[in-house]
Amino acid sequence: MDVVGEVAVVTGGASGIGLALAHRFAVEGARAVVVVDLDPARAAAVAAELAGSGHLGLAVDVADPVAVAAMVDRVETQVGPIGLWCSNAGVATGRDLAADEDWTRAWDVHVMAHVYAARHVLPRMLARDRGHFMITASAAGLLTEMDLAPYAVTKHGSVALAEWLAIRYGGAGVGFSCLCPQAVATPMLATAPPESATTAAGAVLEPERVADAVMAALASSQFLILPHPEVADYARRRSADPDRWIRGMRRLWASLHPES
Ligand SMILES: NC(=O)c1ccc[n+]([C@@H]2O[C@H](COP(=O)([O-])OP(=O)(O)OC[C@H]3O[C@@H](n4cnc5c(N)ncnc54)[C@H](O)[C@@H]3O)[C@@H](O)[C@H]2O)c1
Secondary structure, eight states: OOOTTOEEEEETTTSHHHHHHHHHHHHTTOSEEEEEESOHHHHHHHHHHSSSSOOEEEEOOTTOHHHHHHHHHHIIIIIOOEEEEEEOOOOOOOSBTOOHHHHHHHHIIIIIHHHHHHHHHHHHHHHHTOEEEEEEOOGGGTSOOTTBHHHHHHHHHHHHHHHHHHHHHOSSSEEEEEEOOSOBOSTTGGGSOTTOHHHHTSOOBOHHHHHHHHHHHHHHTOSEEOSSTHHHHHHHHHHHOHHHHHHHHHHHHHHHOTTO
């Protein structure tokens, strides 16, 4: 996938990683970048500040299936065929085991939103035999996130869905990627507690470095995008010996929470 001349849609595009992706796609020569986010003013402001012209900001809750269907129709009709879809919006709701509403929101945004997008975007890409569909999951989806159970569990769902889509619909024409960063300096990370294992586990990357990793992966049609390369090693250790990995994670939790 080469973004030059393509219509790129970035959900959660008004902040953090999505914002960096939107800027990068515009700079790299996308024909139009569609910035999708909850707040209409912020989505429009980001679209207006991107390099070049023809970009669009849309206020859509990606967890609303009717709104997603209407948005895809509108982009395809008004802007043009979608070449690159980045299903990136995410929420870090609910500490620990959290409340039912946190689980529902996390499931809706981290799993169902990608399903709704896939239902409407993929048939078009498959009919054209071209396009790329990326899901932003997280290293939490390959490992865990010790502070937020709904986040950890539903991000495993994001990874599983991305794998399923790539197996079922991937091929010569349509590509799939799953972006799994660890800590990235965004407003979401600012909500993490000071004793967060995510920040203790490795470098906190700037969102622009995540955009670098995405551009490299798009160029090589790579499925799993790991801006923090050490995550591959953690995932290998987890699958090689789950009991040892859990003991190590318990020790990490205890070292970060000496009072517990
Ligand atoms: N920051 C990190 O350390 C980190 C690490 C791994 C994965 N991620 C993932 O990266 C993605 C982007 O996160 P970020 O760190 O840039 O966070 P962020 O909070 O800066 O940006 C997320 C954006 O998504 C939007 N959003 C949330 N729910 C939405 C919805 N229902 N509909 C439309 N827009 C919605 C928010 O308004 C916000 O603008 C998320 O999926 C997140 O889980 C982040």
